[in-house]
Amino acid sequence: TQTFDPTNQLLTIRKTDLGSKQDVIDAIQSTGADCAMWCATGFSDSPDQSIWTKLSAIFGFATNSQGSIDAVGLPALGEALK
Numbered sequence: 001t002q003t004f005d006p007t008n009q010l011l012t013i014r015k016t017d018l019g020s021k022q023d024v025i026d027a028i029q030s031t032g033a034d035c036a037m038w039c040a041t042g043f044s045d046s047p048d049q050s051i052w053t054k055l056s057a058i059f060g061f062a063t064n065s066q067g068s069i070d071a072v073g074l075p076a077l078g079e080a081l082k
Contacts, residue, residue, distance in 0.1 A: 028080035
């Protein structure tokens with residue numbers, strides 16, 4: 001199995017607010033990236049979540065004030081990579 005070496009000069013790791021369309025776009029455009037890996041989801045089965053959070057996720061309410069990171073960040077990523 002191959003893994004990515006985080007010290008590789010071709011790899012940039014950047015903290016990004018995936019719930020912010022503008023932050024996702026800025027992350028791509030500021031680095032000149034021509035690809036990205038999406039390793040996140042707005043829907044989690046973390047054991048420390050409350051029952052309300054788990055039920056909300058099932059019914060599609062796992063959102064921040066702008067929407068879920070999947071609904072906001074993924075389209076922004078596609079837009080930034082056009």
